[in-house]
Amino acid sequence: MIRIQISKTLGLAFTLGLLLAVSSSARANCPGDFKPAAGEPLQMLVLGDSIMWGQGLMPEQKFSWRIKCWLQEKTNREVTQQVFAHSGALLTGSAESPRFKSNDGEVNLPYPSINEELDHARAFYGPGNTKVNLILLDGCINDVDVSNLLNVTTDPNWLRERINTSCKAGMHDLLKRVTESFPNAQVIVPSYYRIVSDSTADNAFIRLLAKSLNNERPEARRMSDKELRDRLIKLSEVWYRQSTVDLRAAVDAVNSELAAENLPPRVSFVEIDFWPEHSFSAAETLLWNFIFGSTNLSGLRKFIVILSFGTNAYKPNDEVREARIHSCKETFKEPKDVKETPAEKSARKDRLLICRYASLGHPNEMGALVYTEAIKGHLQWMIDKAGWRREKNSEPLP
Template sequence: MYAPQTIIENYSKGFAITIEGGSPGAGGIPGNPGAGGPGGAVGDSKNAKFGTACGPGPRTAGQPGAQGSFADAGRVGYAGGRLSDPVSFRAIDADEFRRKLLEPSISHVSPLYAFAGDTVTLEGSRYTKTDVVLIDGTETKTQVVSDTMLHFVLPFVTGGSHTLQVRQSDMTLSSKASVFVNPRVISAQQENQVKTRVRPGQKVIVNGSGFSEGTLVLVNNQEMPEVRMVSSTQLEFTLIRPAEVESNPAGEQVTLKVRLSDGTPSNEIPLTLETFHMLVMGDSVSWGQGLQEHEKFYSIVGAAVQAREGNIKQYTQVLAHSGAIIGEGKHDIVAPVDGEVPKSFPTILQQCAFFKGEAELVDLILLDGGMNDVDVRTVLNPFHPADLGKLHYDYFYVSMKQLLVDVTNKFTQAKVIVTGYYPPVSEKSDMTAVEALLIGVGAIVGGVGGGAAGGILGLAELEKVYKRCAQLEAESKLYLRKAIDERNAELGQQRIFFADPNFGPEHAALTDDPYVFGINLDLTPQDLIAAERLVSCTEAGCTGLDFEICKRASIGHPNQKGAQAYANAILPLL
């Protein structure tokens, strides 16, 4: 050391070099907001059958989106680590210097970066067969190969840098060296079981090696909260669904890794995040005829499921569509059209059979059927000769029972909720408007395509219509429950449940408090998506009476209050 004598004398007894960890780095500055999205293009105009452009008024391009918000500042970095047993300097005399030359030494470590459980080789000099390797002063199993080489198995210590020395039987210690323990992830466990499919919102244990205090857990490169070091081989954290993940109703694929506080990353392992997969099959009631997407009862149920499940992503897959029949014995293959357009095919049995996906991962099925097999026009036509009781038995019981067999055989893990029906009109309905409704749905002929109709039905015929609607409500519930109970008995467990919307006659169409869409006296529908449906009817090639029925297809279907009543009946069954 070259320095003034007074300084040298201050260090004559030696000195130690202490290496402290660096202070935390400042968080990154917030990102700049993104520009607003461009406005949408002008929508296409479609000509309906009567020759005018569909839709309320001229179409215009969408407006540009607002500028994005500023991002949050980056988090403060972790404090740097501190090496154990740091290097020191002390003054020695000539004799001690000569003794040091006789002590064992470490000249090379291979590998310098290793995993717990790896075999590490030390090369040096003056080793004896009784020597042992110390890691941070703790003895580890050692194999001496020669006086210049020995092996040891790296024990399960914390990740990061560790001090190595060789100790001889007379307690003589070698020079120091170091080895860096890398982190490694082996598996994840939840509820005391190793799993590759894990549930967001709950605690997860990461199994591996080389973990240390301050280690981060990252899922799809997003830091997870509440990380706790259990040991050098286990970390506990709360799993949250990352902001960026590829959608998959059957389970979302992610990767998990850890990162030491000094930035050293581990390997990655694949995991699958649990999802909640709801499947909707059936007819126009399950489809939500005449309602906007957020108003439909399956959307209300889905939002409730999402709130209940917390961080789990809820997926809804809708196969139901307007006009669908159960279709027992019907095997025609027809390409699907917009769900607002009444079409018998694909049948509900085909909806089940043609499902593409992992059936065993479907959690909940909302299902209805039978109304279109019976045909609501038959129910509402007081002159129709059909035996309603037999139709109800054949379709709400016999056909529904077969549908439940197919559904429960295919979707072995799903809860199935069958929704019931209601009286379209009742004695509480406005008598002056009921006839227009019957014309609008095609139950009776008169006035379609023109103005209001009147004088076709007398009081006796209207009373008969009300009774037939009440019979529909009562017998559909009776036979649907019978089919459900019998299938549950065959399964040996209750997997199928009945959700009764229980509208009652006071909430039928055209009452003072309707839960069902009616019709205006000029035969225009009451729903808010009639213009969009008109385009769909045109594109689907509907003509004649089918076209007139299609454009008014919301008649007799649950309105916003009705959809909420259905949701209220379903939610307690979840």
Template structure:
């Protein structure tokens, strides 16, 4: 096996077809051919996966596009029983679902609380995860690549679409915080009153953006520190951190978005896998109240342009094959 992919929806490639996922793009760039799934490359990452240091519910494994904490990323590592090639690459990430994206974009989450959660999940838990991964895959030439996260929203995101995005992406109804008493509900209908950007230029909008930037900046520092500390303890530099250079204009709903947004009219989700995901959600998502979020699970995840940016970042830290 030349490549193993562990982690959450980011390494899974939420909303992207197999040939668009950055793991596939990295494989093609490295080996000059497309991978055969489960022979050349195994993807155990899936939407909603938590690192799972505190444990994860043991439930039936869902389709990769359907958000579910199980199997945890620690469990994914344990589950892999194959043999890695001498110069294999293990892509692994995690932490955001242990924090819960809802907490990141919820303006009621204090900066201090969010900062503490990021430290706990993206540093302490990541050290635990990377230690387990590095000890299991011990080959001197096996490289472990940890891709970073991104600012979900920024000051360049379109505020007129913010309520729709938050409702569709994480099920957060921000309308009652604006004193409008609105409920997006399962049909995700957007009230025209919310299309007035000034309504969102106050404290709530600023707090959402501040939380997103705090998550991006702090998680980058924590993940990099976790990588460095694991390398120091175990010796060598097999674990590498790949930071993607996101700017404000690359956030969701921005002018040069590297992340999927949402549309104001059906089918709402923008990604090419939405039809397959809709069908999988109808089978695997048993909580009817979570179905709308499942349908729009691509929102706030790297799109095809974002996947190319992840590829570029990983190519900068991966050592080329000794015998191409």
């Protein structure tokens, strides 16, 4: 009984913690004594899920913020940034009224959806929508559902179809709305990455984790440790390759539609250089992990660690976990005026646990730097082409 409960807890936290989980705008000052030239600032909009939000990162560590600061330096213009991305966002939301709400983007909630983020951005800019210059946008992994990538019984062909529906068709529809809503903006869509690979640590902890994610599936319980590992690696590889193909196809389709209207292409797909050795719990991982997740603890020490999972003794190693935990507790606290059913209470407690560990599997500070450099590499040639640069001899703003 104890082992079953531990496994269930591990599975819930890891599976849904990886869900690339409200709206808020990160506030931080760029380094240096920057004095922009006179004139209007560049307008930058950030839409998407937890990767675009920067799960587990301080504001100044997020790649969207680094891009903002880099653009200021390169264009000699102030860059104003609005962030509507948040953890857990789906492409399209449900018509149901949400039970839980939060203004903290760290709290993984499926709403507002990314299409609703777009609606909020349109309302925010109003007639000024034509002045938005750059949009960073991602989405579709939460619609595919990371739990399907960590379920060893998931059929790879079924997974490819689901990815195609979300990352190609779903993203195409979203991108079409984005380009129509902000007719002068350049749009950057980054790729996703492998969650698990053959470089993921093959130690006692990871083997236990793989079993815990699948302990309620009879077919999975009959698999050896090697079979479990091989299936997880294959599913993650399918996800990475198919999502890359489909996101690129969605971008190409929207650009073709713009060309059919005699408009220039404005959407760019940027593949991020995350390799197998950068996946979860690999020696050179670029993803948030457990504080002890890469160790080779065994015997009694390992047992103590497993028993302490979900307590302060076992934490994700991200930068904002304590602040996130506080927001999680506020968001998923027991309601005072509503009687919960046993199922509702259980679901709420599960969501609280999931929220605490939401950073797992997201880019850490070094991972965010890799995203930054990939996007900068694409924007480098776009700055002059889009006419964003202002001469340094322009009169600076007071």
